[in-house]
Amino acid sequence: MSAIKHLNKMKFTKTGPRREAIIKKASDKMTPESSFYKSNRIAQALHPAYQDLVISKMVMEDEVTCSYYLEPDKEAGCEKMAYFQAGQYLCVELTIDGHHFNRPYSISSSPRQAKEEGFYRLSIALMKGFIAPDYIRENWKVGTKVRVSAPLGNFTYNRLRDGKKILALIGGNGVTPFVSMAHAIADGDIDADMLMLYGNKDLKSALFRKELQQLAEGCERLKIIDVLEDEEIEGGEHGLITTQLIKKYRTDKDTSLFVCGPQAMYDYLNKELPKLKIPQKYLRLEIYGQLNEPFRLKEYPKGQKDKVYTLKVRQGEVTYEIRCPAGTSLVNAIEQSGIRIPVHCRSGYCGFCHSRLISGEIFTPGFLEHRRAADHTYGYIHPCCSFPLSDLEIEIPLYKN
Ligand code: FES
Known part of the structure; x- marks a missing residue:
């Protein structure tokens, strides 16, 4: 404080002219390069x-997860992969039938493995009948080259915000x-x-159970x-993860709740968690993709x-007109029509797909x-979690590679 008191404040008034x-x-x-x-x-x-990146190894973890x-x-x-924080994901770029898609997948290996052993591990459920898993199952082999994003996402532990303990609520994969x-x-x-x-x-369907058990035995x-x-x-x-169980195991108030699991788990927790009055900063929900x-x-x-709407998409100087069924997110309809749009989380968090709604009505689940409040005021939406309720016109960001 005293050092600031004795600063010659007049000196700073000359900084601008001196720089000029x-x-x-x-x-x-x-022109120095950046x-x-x-x-x-x-x-x-x-x-x-x-x-x-390039695939160096593949391991089937269970019947569907590779x-x-x-x-x-x-x-x-x-030469080197970007450092990441445990809990982050990578967006994988896929080109299927000439159309470009990307999908977010959590990294299941550790930051230390990336730093010291030089790999990321993505563990992907390859269910049949889904566009990205079908493509990955058929095409990814050892030696396949894969382009991914930088590590992304905020589902990470931060001691400045989180409690000193973590209660992890985990559903399946x-x-x-x-x-x-x-x-x-x-x-x-x-x-x-x-x-x-x-x-x-049951126990035999618990993915990575052995690896977790080994880690728990040593720590x-x-x-x-x-x-x-x-x-x-x-x-x-026995049963499902309920608020009773959360109360039973969250014995210390300085505990953050980290949640990742299937849609049904969020539906339940979104209804029930407010009753527990846990401070918002201690609630961390990872939405699992689209x-x-x-x-x-x-x-x-x-x-x-069963409705199908017309979607007018403006991107820069070009306007496209495509069809979008009511149950399809605007991003999915846009990508399936071969238009490239910046997308990462596909769940309303990252803001990469931030677009302007020019006309029409959308549904976004709560x-x-x-x-942000300004987005509502000025008509901005996240097409990754917006579904049409009428014909629409939107303006999407340019895709830069
Ligand atoms: S892709 Fe992240 S908000 Fe839409």
Whole structure:
């Protein structure tokens, strides 16, 4: 404080003119490249626009889930992968029948494995009948080159905001970000205790159960409680993850709740969690990719299900006219028509798809509503979680690669 008191404030009034004089004197040819500065090089390494990787190993974790190990593709000029925080995801770029898509997948390996062993692991459920999993199952092999985004997402532990303990509510293959977090805790890279309420039908369908068990055996900060619908086991819970269970295991108020699982789990928790009056900063929900079939939601307006609307899409100087069924998100309809749009989280969080609604009406589920007040005032929407309720006209951002 005293140092500030004795500063000559008048000195700062001359900073502007002094800079202007230096700029005027400089030669026109001196244009420093942005990569010249160390801070820019660090920013570029941490947040690359994209990363070119190659599949080095594949492991089937169960009947449908395959782990793909991705390493830098040196031939494509990628020397090092970006550092990430446990809980983040990568957006994978896919070109299917000439159309460009991307899909977010949580990283199931640890930040330390990326740094020291040089790989990310993406564990993807390859269910049949879905466009991206079908494509990945048929086309990804060892040696396949894959372009992904920088690590993204805020489903990460932050001691400044989170409690000193984590209660993880996990449904089925929503376990992937928690595997990464469990590794980071065991490695000493996250300073927190984590109790995992791991919901599955039975023990044998619990993905990564063995890996989690091994981590928990070597680290007293980790604990797993199996919550099994069809099986009763010693030390576990029988049934579903309920508010009663949350109350039972959240014994310390300084505990953040991290949730990742299927849609039904969010539907339940969105209704029930407010009753527990847990401070908002301690509630961390990872929405698992794109919402499909909005008709299943109670808040979805009646009589819309079978309608198909016209969607006018302005992008820069071009206007497209496409069809969009009521149950299809605007982003899905846009991508399926071959138009490229910046998209990452597909769940209303990241803001990459931020677009202007020129006319028409949309439905956005309450739990995916993360727009700011100004967006509502000036008519901006997130097409990744908007569904048409009438013919629409929207203006989308340009896609830059
Ligand atoms: S893609 Fe993230 S908000 Fe739409």
